[in-house]
Amino acid sequence: MDAGVARLKRILHGVDGVSFTSQEYIHLYTTIFNMCTQKPPYDYSEQLYERYKQALEDYIKSTVLPALKSKHGEFLLRELVERWKNHKVMVRWLTRFFHYLDRYYVSRKALKPLKLLGVSCFYDLVFNGLKTTLTTILLDMIDNEREGQLIDRALVKDVIDIYLEIGQGGVDLYEPDFEQAFCKATTDYYSKKAQTWMLEDSCPQYMLKAEDCLQKEKERVAHYLHSSTEEKLLEGTMLELISKRAEEILNKENSGCRVLLLDGKSEDLSRMYRLFAKIEAGMSHVSKTFKEHVREEGMSLLKHAADAANGAKNERKETVGSPEQEFVRKVIELHDKHLAYVINCFQNNLIFHKALKAAFEDFCDKDVAGCTSAESLASFCDSILRKGGSEKLSAEVVEDTLDKVVTILTFISDKDLFVEFHRKKLGKRLLFDKSANNVHEQNLLSKLKQYFGGHFTLKMEGMVNDVTTARDNQANFEEYMRKQQESNHRVDLTVTVLTTGNWPSYKTSNINLPSEMIKCVEMFKDYYNSKQKSRRLTWIYSMGNCNIVAKFDAKPIELIVTTYQAAMLLLFNGSERLSYSEIVTQLNMPDDDAVRLLHSLSCAKYKILNKVPSNQTISPKDVFEINHKFTDKMRRIKVPLPPTDEKKKVVEDVNKDRRFSIDASIVRIMKSRKVMVHQQLVAECVEQLSRMFRPDIKIIKRRIEDLISREYLERDLETANTYRYLA
Known part of the structure; x- marks a missing residue:
């Protein structure tokens, strides 16, 4: 057997061929077999082990250790790799020779298997004494690689494999003897680098270096480290480069997150998202900064709109329309810009959608120079949908804009107020034929x-x-007129029949119409009663328009006026001069309406009437006559009425409807619950109604008191702050 071992040593040193012959192998195996299978005292199994x-x-003592002792640095690593390779060859051949011993004696005595015994020998005599030195050399090489130097990656991998092979393929040796020191050295390295980079580099440059480092560390694992190291390695790297400096990176002066958002640096923002997505609460940090930035941008828009409304210097020379409408336009642009960030840079992450929504809700509910956001949105829709507002825009642009308006509407709380303002403006567009495209009107309603x-x-x-329906009805009415042989009548009449309840409330008054108008009204009444015997017509003259031809000295001019204005002008067909009191009496008109109408005809842009005395104030002592x-x-002019502030009326109507909504919500909740504590009732009421508006807690309390007085509810006499439903 000694001869076989000696021969094996010579083979490892390249002296005596490359391997054993079959005869040599069989001879050695047979010798050991015979020594292990004889009866005591001739069984040499223990001695052979x-x-x-x-x-x-x-x-190891005679050959390996002396060879290693004279080597240092990378030369030591190369020598170790070579000696380990030889040792594995020796163990492999010896375990073949001693296979019978390993198979029966070792297993029967529960001894360490021969292969494992061979590894243990190398560990005890060689590796255990060198492992600290080896780890130090490896860490130095890896640090050099991080600094840009080329190293022998294959050599590093071979040495790392020794850690793993001695550990029988596991990481029990690799983790404590190498990985722990490696991870600590990594965090120390990147801690120093991060401090330097934060001082020297901008935020984008820093993040670029951080991402590059993370990628290189992943490559490092792939090339020569165990796969289990990757998670720990990247976690430590992220901790030093990003986690510990998250706020500092985001808020870095002149290059932080807000500057990137302002400058549209999509690539840098995408990189920021990728990096911060890997750390705990990273998305929370970035989304918070994102929300604060969007909110500040929105508040800046509010300030600009307020300055424009107050007559301050307008920095936007291209501004079209009122400051409120321009504000809505800018809000839409702001939302488009930052929604693109959410989708393209922040990978459509829900937390950023929520941040964007919260930011817009913060400033979209604020008034713009005394105009509520609901009114501003309604005015903006009106500017898009009315004639003259969207002719220059393609159908696709109009539809896209309306989509965005609906999105902005989701951010405001007083949606019911928008509905009422929009309904008012929609009514005017429909009644006065000012709608640019009925398809757009229908599409907006579908979106809402x-x-x-x-x-x-x-x-x-x-x-x-x-x-x-009114268009079809008008065609039928004209056919009816032809059958009644009234085609020679000098007045063309168009009537729009509205359904009570659908339309906003309009001012009505029973003024005395001129005979020409009375005849028109009676004709339509006869027609309508022949079709609808069960319905009653209520005439709203305040919403009517008339085209009349006035013959002046210079030339006849067609005047486009309201029904009230027309009735007033027609009085002068029978009288050259009329006093204020005569006009009011003949028309049976309220004073406030008379003042507005007379002002529009005698004191405004078009002075159809002459007034005595000739000042700008209408008084009961004034006298009027036609200005011949x-x-x-122009041969055709529109005589406008002084504008009226409908905002107060709209708000009053909405507040009235809100009281009904609150009552209905309270009764609905109490009917299902029967008994409820005050705080819980208020909370559920707010939750139910918040889809349309944000109810005032004080108003809810008042409505509860009102319902108690009307015996819908009662207070529980035994439990404080508790209500009972009365069936």
Whole structure:
């Protein structure tokens, strides 16, 4: 057997061939087999086991250790790799020779298997004494590689493999003897680098270096480290480069997150998202900064709009429309810009959608120079949908803009106020034929219905249907007139029949119409009663328009006026001069309406009437007459009425509807619960109503008191702050 071991040593040193012959192998195997299978005292199994161990130890002490002792640095690593390779060859051949011993004696005595015994010998005599030195050398090489130097990666991998092979393929040796020191050295390295980079580099440059480092560490694992190291390695690297400096990176002066958002640095923002997504609460940090930035941008828009409304210097020379409408336009642009960040840079992450929504809710509910956001949105829609507002825009642009308006509407709390303002403006567009495109009107209603439900658009859909029906009705009326042989009548009459409840409330008054108008009204009444015997017409003259031809000295001019203005002008067909009191008496008109109408005809842009005395104030002592010398370069002019502030009326109507909604919500909740504590009732009421508006807690309390007085509810006499439902 000693001869076999000696031959094996010579083979490892390249002296005596490359391997054993078959005869040599069979001879050695047979010898050992015979020594292990004889009966005591001629069974040499125990002695052979010890001799196997002794042979390995002798070889290591006589050959391996002296060779390693004279080597340092990378040369030590190369020598170790070579000696380990030889040792594995020796163990493999010896375990073949001693296979019978390993198979029966070792297993029967529960001894360490021969292969494992061979590894243990190398560990005890060689590796255990060198492992600290080896780890130090490896760490130095890896640090050099991080600094840009080329190293022998194959050599590093071979040495790392020794850690793993001695550990029988596991990481029990690798982790404590190498990985722990390696991870600590990594965090120390990147801690120093991060401090330097934060001082020297901008935020984008720092993140670029951080991402590059992370990628290189992943490559490092792939090339020569165990796969289990990757998670720990990247975690430590992220801790030093990103986690510990998250706020500092995001808020870095002149290059932080807000600057990147302002400058549209999509690539850098995407990199920021990728990096911060890997750390705990990273998304929270970035989304918080994102939300604060968007909110500040929105508040800046508010300030600019307020300055423009107050007559301050307007920095936007291209501004079109009122400051409120321009504000809505800028809000839409702001949302488009930052929604693109959410989708393209922040990978459509829900937390950023929520941050964007919260930021817009913060400033979209604020008034713009005394104009509520609901009114501003309604005015913006009106500017898009009315004639003259969207002719220059393609159908696709209009639809896209309306989509964005609906999105902005989701951010405001007073959606019911928007509905009422929009309904008012929709009514004027429909009644005065000012709508640019009925398809756009219908599409907007469809979008609103989709987002907020059918109750949101029910009345407005009814308004559109009324106008559509009215067109058919008008054709039938004209046919009726032809059959009645009234075609020679000098007045063309168009009537729009509205459904009570769908439309906003309009001012009505029973003024005395001129005979020409009375005849028109009576004709339509006869027609309508022949078709609808069960319905009663209520005439709203305040919403009517008339085209009349006035003959002045210079030329006849067609005047486009309201029904009230027309009735007033027609009085002068029978009288050259009329006093204020005569006009009011003949028309049976309230004073406030008379003052507005007379002002529009005698004191405004078009002075159809002459007033005595000739000042700008209408008084009961004034006298009026036709201005025969009136002329204009146009042959057709519209005589406008002074504008009226409808905002107060709209708000009053909405507040009234809100009281009904709160009552209905309270009763609905109490009917299902029967008994409820005050705080819980208020909370559920707020939750139910918040889809349309944000109810005032004080108003809810008042409505509860009112319902108690009307015996819908009662207070529980035994439990404080508790209500009972009365069936």
